[in-house]
Amino acid sequence: MWFYEKKLQYPVRVSTCNPKLAKYLIEQYGGADGELAAALRYLNQRYTIPDKVVGLLTDIGTEEFAHLEMIATMVYKLTKDATPEQLKEAGLGEHYVNHDSALFYNNAAGTPWTATYIQAKGDPIADLYEDIAAEEKARATYQWIIDMSDDPDLNDGLRFLRQREIVHSQRFREAVEILKEERDRKKFF
Amino acid sequence: MNEKHQKSFTTVKSYRPFHSRYDPCKPIGVKYYSTPPNLFLGFQPPNLQQFSAKEALKKGTLWRFFYDYYENPYEKKGR
Ligand SMILES: [Fe+2]
Numbered sequence: 001m002w003f004y005e006k007k008l009q010y011p012v013r014v015s016t017c018n019p020k021l022a023k024y025l026i027e028q029y030g031g032a033d034g035e036l037a038a039a040l041r042y043l044n045q046r047y048t049i050p051d052k053v054v055g056l057l058t059d060i061g062t063e064e065f066a067h068l069e070m071i072a073t074m075v076y077k078l079t080k081d082a083t084p085e086q087l088k089e090a091g092l093g094e095h096y097v098n099h100d101s102a103l104f105y106n107n108a109a110g111t112p113w114t115a116t117y118i119q120a121k122g123d124p125i126a127d128l129y130e131d132i133a134a135e136e137k138a139r140a141t142y143q144w145i146i147d148m149s150d151d152p153d154l155n156d157g158l159r160f161l162r163q164r165e166i167v168h169s170q171r172f173r174e175a176v177e178i179l180k181e182e183r184d185r186k187k188f189f
Numbered sequence: 190m191n192e193k194h195q196k197s198f199t200t201v202k203s204y205r206p207f208h209s210r211y212d213p214c215k216p217i218g219v220k221y222y223s224t225p226p227n228l229f230l231g232f233q234p235p236n237l238q239q240f241s242a243k244e245a246l247k248k249g250t251l252w253r254f255f256y257d258y259y260e261n262p263y264e265k266k267g268r
Pocket residue numbers: 038064135138164165168
């Protein structure tokens with residue numbers, strides 16, 4: 001089960017009214033390498049992975065929901081006061097027609113989230129390598145969004161999220177090392 | 190932190206994509222990509238240097254080794 005703490009993992013600030021950034025950010029909300037996909041990928045894979053790394057998948061999968069919440073807050077702040085006209089200018093006219101300014105799980109190009117974005121092969125090494133790749137892809141996505149954004153406060157939050165992807169990738173790499181290790185030669189830190 | 194775990198690598202690399210005189214756009218020149226610290230350490234060894242708790246919450250990692258600030262490499266050409 002989960003406990004909910006009613007605050008964000010990292011404070012979200014947005015300094016400029018630029019709904020176009022919301023259109024880019026939504027990639028990390030409902031895109032293939034976004035936070036929703038990440039959370040669901042890890043929390044599902046953990047049932048069929050050796051005990052030693054179940055906790056890691058639970059921890060990281062849980063944290064991804066905290067990231068999802070940060071992205072949602074960013075998108076919301078950027079769109080909540082936008083008129084239909086402003087949304088149209090930002091390339092969000094189609095989104096408005098379908099959702100008003102409600103958030104939805106789709107990528108930056110408007111394609112809805114699909115379970116085919118995630119995998120569960122049941123092979124621990126295959127699954128962890130997928131997770132490592134997913135973290136590197138999320139890291140890259142944050143870079144591309146930072147490159148497109150000139151909002152320093154928003155970028156501050158995005159840099160935090162990118163840093164977390166680096167740490168997650170490291171931990172998944174270590175999980176592979178743990179599963180590779182011979183039984184009688186173990187060391188714990 | 191042990192000497193050998195000091196950062197002895199760069200986290201930004203670059204290359205020059207081939208540009209033909211028949212390519213329609215002005216060449217971008219250099220393309221950049223990240224090679225973050227997690228590629229270089231293997232299993233994290235004990236006693237790595239930490240940030241203070243307060244700093245760590247801000248930076249997104251407790252461990253100095255893994256911290257990698259990112260900025261748009263195309264904005265600050267040749268960082
Ligand atoms: Fe992650």
